[in-house]
Structure formats: structure tokens, C-alpha cells
Amino acid sequence: MNIQLRFFASIREALGTGQEAVSVPAHVQTVGDVRTFLRARGGVWAEALAEGRALRMAYNQQMTDASARISEGCEVAFFPPVTGG
Amino acid sequence: MAIRVQPQDFDLGAEIAQLRANDARVGAVVSFIGTVRDMNEGAGVSEMELEHYPGMTEKALDDIVAQAKARWSIFDALVIHRVGPLKPLDQIVLVAVTSAHRGEAFAACEFIMDYLKTQAPFWKKEQTAQGARWVDARVADDKALAKWGISSANSGGQE
Numbered sequence: 164m165n166i167q168l169r170f171f172a173s174i175r176e177a178l179g180t181g182q183e184a185v186s187v188p189a190h191v192q193t194v195g196d197v198r199t200f201l202r203a204r205g206g207v208w209a210e211a212l213a214e215g216r217a218l219r220m221a222y223n224q225q226m227t228d229a230s231a232r233i234s235e236g237c238e239v240a241f242f243p244p245v246t247g248g
Numbered sequence: 249m250a251i252r253v254q255p256q257d258f259d260l261g262a263e264i265a266q267l268r269a270n271d272a273r274v275g276a277v278v279s280f281i282g283t284v285r286d287m288n289e290g291a292g293v294s295e296m297e298l299e300h301y302p303g304m305t306e307k308a309l310d311d312i313v314a315q316a317k318a319r320w321s322i323f324d325a326l327v328i329h330r331v332g333p334l335k336p337l338d339q340i341v342l343v344a345v346t347s348a349h350r351g352e353a354f355a356a357c358e359f360i361m362d363y364l365k366t367q368a369p370f371w372k373k374e375q376t377a378q379g380a381r382w383v384d385a386r387v388a389d390d391k392a393l394a395k396w397g398i399s400s401a402n403s404g405g406q407e
Contacts, residue, residue: 172299172371173382217385217404224304226367240301244385244402247298247329247370248282248341248361 164189164235166197171242174218177211187233194220195229197239217244249317249325251309253300255332258342267326268346274323278353279344280361286336288383291376298331298340301369305329312363316345319359320352327360329370359396365389366402 168183175181191200198220202212212218221240222231233239260279268274284296313325328342343360347353372383385403393400 169301171301171369172373219402221301221304221369224301224307226308240304242301242369243371243382244404245366245369246372246383246385247300247368248365 164191164233166233166236167238168197168201169221169238169240171240173243174211174241177207179207192232193229194222194227194231194233194239197233198229198241212241218242219244249310249313250327251306251313252326252328253302253305253309253331254328255330257330257339258328260342260344263326263328263342264344267324267344271323271346273348274346275348276350276353277344277346278350278357279342280357281339282341282361284334284336284338284340288374291374291378293336293374293376295375296334297373297375298329298334299371299373300329300331304369308368309364312360312367315363316356316360320347320356322347322352322356325356325360327364329364329368331370362389362392362396363398366393366400 165186168185170178170181187200191197198212202209219242220227223238264277264279268277286293309327313327316325323346326344330340334340343357345353345357366389374381374383387403390400390403
């Protein structure tokens, strides 16, 4: 499945990229699976997306939790807790 | 209902005048402005950079205003949030609400601000004498939203 990835703020800086188009294998079915899949790249990916680290996720530009199902062409974003206002 | 995400500054008087123009039903206007402090977490702040998630930001703010409208009988609401580089004393955010009576406008304005703090995708990076740092989310902001009956774990429990 082909999906679009977006990264923001400290996560974007740690990964050195703000977006990426990626093809994920069939067993990657949720936003949480995408996080695990990316973590397996090791290095800064394992660190920035580490389990237990405060991280928020969005599916097609809506806040979500790890259980959200992904779909062909969807946009999945990872970013730190928000600090606007 | 208007949402604007912009690098430019805004003028409270002009915005309020436009918000309530030709609407004689309005008996109350409440507004909040957030500004850049020169001190945060014990360090002097010389500059701040505001990043956001274009597209999602506007959707999130639209949703927040819609929820306020569903809870209180308000006539109109305006949210302006600046992005890009800002300096101490600069205005960051404006929330303004009109209603017939003050109670609804006060509550809706505070609700929109509390919601925005933990659910709209903005991030602040501060320049201090010790270098640049991303601002940490605050548990107090999650607690502020909790008083409206909405749970938020934005801060991840970090004090």
C-alpha cells in the first residue's frame, strides 16, 4: 500500500525530513503499525518514534490514536505534543 | 465563523468591528489575545518560531469552533493564529466570540482557547541564550480542557 508520511517540529528535525511517500507491506494496517514499521529502520527512526515517547498521530489530517486503519493514498503524520496558542 | 492562519499581525479593533458589523442581535463580544513572553521555563526568550501543519490546522480550528457553536448559542467566532518568526511582545493568537449575552461568549471563548492549546497542530520553538529549544506541552493545558468534560493526553503526562 502506498501512503504519504508527514513529520513536524522536533520529530521532523530528528528525522531530517518533513515528508515521504512510502510503500508499506500488507501487514502494516494501522497508524501504530506504520510507527513500528518506520522504527525498524533503526537509528534516528528508532529513537524519534520510540515506544513510550510522547508522540501524536494524525490520519488524513485528523488527530487519531494508533488503532486507526490506514488506506491506499492516505496521509499519516507523526509529531510531538502540540504547543500553540 | 472565520479561521485564519497567517504570518501577518492583526488589529483587534478592526477584527471586532468586522465580526459584529451589522449584527444588532449581538449584546456581548469576548476576545482573548495570546502574546509572546520574554521569559519561559526560567530562560530569556529572544525569538520564537511557530510551525504548523498546513491543511490540518485549518480543519482542527474549524472543528473546534463548530464544537463551541454546538455547546453555546453564539452568533459568530473568529480565530486568527500567527505562524513563522515572532518576537517578545508580538501577538500570537486571537479568539473572539459574539453572542446575545456575556455568559455564552465568555465560556465559548475560553473553550476555544483551551481546545486549541491541546488539539490544534502548532509547535513553538524558542531561541534562548542557551540555544534553540522546542517548547514542552503542559499538563495544565490538558487539565484546562478537562474542565469542559473533554479528556486530552497531549502532554503525555509530562509536568
